[in-house]
Amino acid sequence: MYQSAENIWARLQRSPFRMKFHLNAKDSAYLQQKGTAVILSHAYDFIDTRLAPAFPENDGKQTPMRGHPVFVAQHATATCCRGCLEKWHRIPQGKALNEEEKQYVVNFIAHWIESETSGHP
Structure with missing residues (x-):
C-alpha cells in the first residue's frame, strides 16, 4: 500500500x-520564534482536524497556501488534501487516518521543514 x-x-x-514552495521570511521567523516542537504540534493538530477525517470539510481546499509554516510544508509534501495524500502517498481517501498515518504525515512535514531550514534537500 505505502x-x-x-x-x-x-x-x-x-x-x-x-x-x-519555500518558507518566506515571516514563516521562518515564526518557526524560529516558536521552535520546531511547537510547530510540529501545530502540524499534528492541523492534520488531526483538517486531513484525518474520512471526508474532510472542503477537501481539496482546506489547506491555505500560506499563513503558517505547516501549510506551506503540506503543499510542498503533497499532504494538503486527501486527493494528494492518495496520489502521492498511497493513503486511500474515504477512511479516517489512524494514528500511524497521522504520525507519518507529521514526520514527512518535519522532514521538509528540516530540509528547508538546513538548505539540504
Whole structure:
C-alpha cells in the first residue's frame, strides 16, 4: 500500500509545482520564534482536524497556501488534501487516518521543514 518515504521524497523533488514552495521570511521567523516542537504540534493538530477525517470539510481546499509554516510544508509534501495524500502517498481517501498515518504525515512535514531550514534537500 505505502511507498517508501525516500521514493516519495525523490518524486516530490522532481515536481515543479511542489518544488516552488519555500518558507518566506515571516514563516521562518515564526518557526524560529516558536521552535520546531511547537510547530510540529501545530502540524499534528492541523492534520488531526483538517486531513484525518474520512471526508474532510472542503477537501481539496482546506489547506491555505500560506499563513503558517505547516501549510506551506503540506503543499510542498503533497499532504494538503486527501486527493494528494492518495496520489502521492498511497493513503486511500474515504477512511479516517489512524494514528500511524497521522504520525507519518507529521514526520514527512518535519522532514521538509528540516530540509528547508538546513538548505539540504
